[in-house]
């Protein structure tokens with residue numbers, strides 16, 4: 001997989017500087033967004049921008065799949081979206097849910113962007129915090145060892161409340177997709193005494209909410225998974241997966257994937273801080289962010 005030439009472009013998408021001029025322009029002038037998007041898409045392919053290159057490849061693959069039709073060997077996201085389209089076209093009352101070719105490409109791109117690196121980054125942040133907090137790590141390991149056995153399947157993951165708490169607490173401290181929770185106001189409204197005009201874009205200040213001592217208590221800046229075991233805060237205080245009907249659609253999948261990976265890690269290794277472990281993390285990314293690096297040591301539990 002790592003010798004696939006597209007990896008370079010994928011890396012280019014995820015591991016890039018936080019300051020991207022066209023995103024800033026887009027945020028500053030949302031009304032220009034359709035024009036900027038078209039311009040960006042054209043320039044992106046012309047100048048081999050990573051997003052443009054990956055989009056181009058996706059267009060090729062989706063077009064090929066539309067032509068060859070479904071096969072038994074391949075059954076992935078593209079097929080699921082295609083099925084959605086053909087099912088929708090069969091019944092006229094379902095027509096509004098039908099996906100066009102461009103929508104299938106957009107969905108594939110969104111799922112890749114939203115679903116892949118987010119969970120990987122979350123795991124990097126968890127690993128870092130486990131190395132810095134060995135007592136938390138031992139508690140998570142003890143829970144894992146007690147619940148997960150050789151013949152356990154994924155349903156057992158629901159019986160790991162402490163590990164669940166570790167992931168949520170990590171994402172409270174590092175809300176890696178905080179900037180994606182913006183909304184456009186669809187009618188004039190007043191929130192907390194502030195008037196918001198129809199059409200205005202609103203971006204919640206996730207960091208201030210996640211570190212608000214009035215909500216989380218005087219230890220709001222500390223990593224303390226225990227706070228999630230019997231949470232007393234309103235659910236709207238945790239915005240790492242967004243809120244409401246447009247909340248992250250992959251929330252449960254992400255939590256499940258992260259737990260599976262952590263179970264495997266905790267059962268085999270102790271994550272240890274070394275002299276090279278970052279004192280403070282620095283970040284990479286734009287719409288989502290990840291740590292620039294996380295340096296830890298893995299000690300095999302079989303040796304101890």
Ligand code: HEM
Nearest residue numbers: 114115118119122177181240241242243246247248250254
């Ligand atoms: C730790 C992992 C993840 C985090 C922190 C995360 C975070 C978010 C956030 C903050 C949003 C915006 C929600 C809002 O506006 O209220 C979002 C949307 C979305 N996420 Fe995730 N996500 C993660 C994993 C995933 C996975 C695994 C998938 C799919 C396989 C996924 C697919 C999506 C999609 C499709 C949307 C757009 C939903 C919509 O607009 O209706 N995400 N995510």
